Amino acid sequence: MQAITYDDQEELQLSIREKPVPAQDEVLIKVRLAGICNTDMEITSGMLGFNGVLGHEFVGEVVQDNQDKFTGRRVVGEVNIPCYDCQRCKRRQFRHCANIKALGMRGKDGVLAEYVTLPRENVFLVPNEITDKEAVFVEPIAAAVEIAEQYHLKPSEKIAILGDGKLGLIIAMTLQALGLPVTVIGRHENKLAKLSSLAIETYLEKNIPADFQDIPVVIDATGSSSGLESALNLVRPEGKVIFKTTIAKEININLAPLAINEVQLLGSRCGPFAPAIKLIKENNLPLGELITAQYPLKEGLKAFAKAREKDTLKVLVKP
Amino acid sequence: MQAITYDDQEELQLSIREKPVPAQDEVLIKVRLAGICNTDMEITSGMLGFNGVLGHEFVGEVVQDNQDKFTGRRVVGEVNIPCYDCQRCKRRQFRHCANIKALGMRGKDGVLAEYVTLPRENVFLVPNEITDKEAVFVEPIAAAVEIAEQYHLKPSEKIAILGDGKLGLIIAMTLQALGLPVTVIGRHENKLAKLSSLAIETYLEKNIPADFQDIPVVIDATGSSSGLESALNLVRPEGKVIFKTTIAKEININLAPLAINEVQLLGSRCGPFAPAIKLIKENNLPLGELITAQYPLKEGLKAFAKAREKDTLKVLVKP
Numbered sequence A, B: 001m002q003a004i005t006y007d008d009q010e011e012l013q014l015s016i017r018e019k020p021v022p023a024q025d026e027v028l029i030k031v032r033l034a035g036i037c038n039t040d041m042e043i044t045s046g047m048l049g050f051n052g053v054l055g056h057e058f059v060g061e062v063v064q065d066n067q068d069k070f071t072g073r074r075v076v077g078e079v080n081i082p083c084y085d086c087q088r089c090k091r092r093q094f095r096h097c098a099n100i101k102a103l104g105m106r107g108k109d110g111v112l113a114e115y116v117t118l119p120r121e122n123v124f125l126v127p128n129e130i131t132d133k134e135a136v137f138v139e140p141i142a143a144a145v146e147i148a149e150q151y152h153l154k155p156s157e158k159i160a161i162l163g164d165g166k167l168g169l170i171i172a173m174t175l176q177a178l179g180l181p182v183t184v185i186g187r188h189e190n191k192l193a194k195l196s197s198l199a200i201e202t203y204l205e206k207n208i209p210a211d212f213q214d215i216p217v218v219i220d221a222t223g224s225s226s227g228l229e230s231a232l233n234l235v236r237p238e239g240k241v242i243f244k245t246t247i248a249k250e251i252n253i254n255l256a257p258l259a260i261n262e263v264q265l266l267g268s269r270c271g272p273f274a275p276a277i278k279l280i281k282e283n284n285l286p287l288g289e290l291i292t293a294q295y296p297l298k299e300g301l302k303a304f305a306k307a308r309e310k311d312t313l314k315v316l317v318k319p
Helices: A038-043 A138-150 A166-177 A189-195 A227-234 A256-260 A273-282 A297-308 B038-043 B138-150 B166-177 B189-195 B227-234 B256-260 B273-282 B297-308
Strands: A002-007 A011-016 A026-036 A057-065 A074-077 A115-119 A123-125 A159-162 A182-186 A201-204 A215-220 A235-243 A251-253 A264-267 A291-296 A314-318 B002-007 B011-016 B026-036 B057-065 B074-077 B101-103 B115-119 B123-125 B159-162 B182-186 B201-204 B215-220 B235-243 B251-253 B264-267 B291-296 B314-318
Touching (some): A002 A297, A011 A297, A026 A074, A057 A115, A159 A166, A166 A189, A227 A235, A227 A251, B011 B297, B026 B074, B026 B297, B057 B138, B123 B273, B138 B166, B159 B166, B182 B189, B227 B235, B227 B251
Parallel strands (some): A235 A264, B215 B235
Antiparallel strands (some): B026 B115, B057 B074
């Protein structure tokens, strides 16, 4: 089968790989549609030390299930594959398993391929109401839901989202659907306009009103090293900064304001699939606005080149 | 009167100042004993832009109170002087007042002097059971109590305190007195030994056991730029790092582990005086162990020199 692979010798390439064979606890999935995430691009710069088939955002059809539970069904899949045996798993911190594998990121081939295998435990059915082009967003929407899963967000308390990239826009749509009062701060009029069908307040960073300050909750979804400093300037004393940025490099920052203003800087990563699926099914999220381009799998390298362009939002790949 | 003053022209010096005159809402206090804090030393490097009489840790006797409530009584005093009028004060965030003054730090002369004035609202009586040498520790113990005031610390969850300086040792004594299971990690055998009268686990940093990891709560009281990285290495996924370090300089750090491990980095600063006074009264804290030296006010410059020496813990100054 065809697959987009990366290894530190050969770089990114379109490869021919053996069709994977599911283990006893796994199902075989034919990928219908996949998305390229910023993490995939970080992997291609060698950051995470991963070698293998890339990709973890997808929707597919189960073509082999020894227990027949999912055969023929359209599914999405949770990225993290825990060992269920270490101390962290025993504490039910499955997504933080000490021996974790992660689809297309760590010890497990990903979804930018014709076929992928995944443990049955990781598979979630996609309701008919959700299209393939919506279903590829389940994983990033789950990551947005995670914020509300981890921390108490109050319907009365203003939330500022910093960043108008894919992540910022998805978090905005998600928290808006959860009834929370969000404002998005970005640097691109055309990206902020993607939210225009929703009643979401947006500001260009250079036009933030003077009285927009002392914000109870600020989410850093900039993916940039300057995001945290902006967030610490905007948040009110004893407020929360949700840290969604996973850039794997050192930043230079003065953290004294965090102690002095008693701010809470709260890390947040992957999230639960079931509420993300429910949220897409029950809300008319303008996810189509986030899709910049779609390529066939055999043009996967072009898809990555497009994904790296400055104005691109989501790029999809169809096997 | 004599006073230890700092300004960016004249540096640190022993000055002669007018005895202060209390405003209508203030009392006049004759200082009995004062302490030198790391913040005082930071001020003398020009960090906080403060000019005036230094010092904020003290015990004194009220010698003038127009309402006669405190006259003749032994008192300590809350450092932060809010305006009671700004938006933050209206939200009852008094210690984060937008127009805050702070004793010996911002807009208000401090306690390294024969006399000091303070708003009546900031004054707390010292019970007879507490000696002067204990009372000077009310302010830093309040800052330690603040951790439990802000965040839910569970009696069953291990707390690692990084740092065996004054702050680390005071936090250890305080949380131990609150029934919490603390372990102190330091670099100085002689400083860790100050806790030997208490049943507190201590380790030299170089001798941390291999199984001492995945700690639910880690407190960075190192006051050093490397403390946060050590804390992020020690804390378990979804755990709390309490950030007590207020070094006013940029640090270089990779914060990706904070997002990936969904850690909570929680700022913490000053705390409530009433529970700190109660805690000293009801517990036999070995605070005397923390006192390295005491100088008369007229030798205040020597006191600062001593306070800056590497092995010094608390230095006291007696007017």
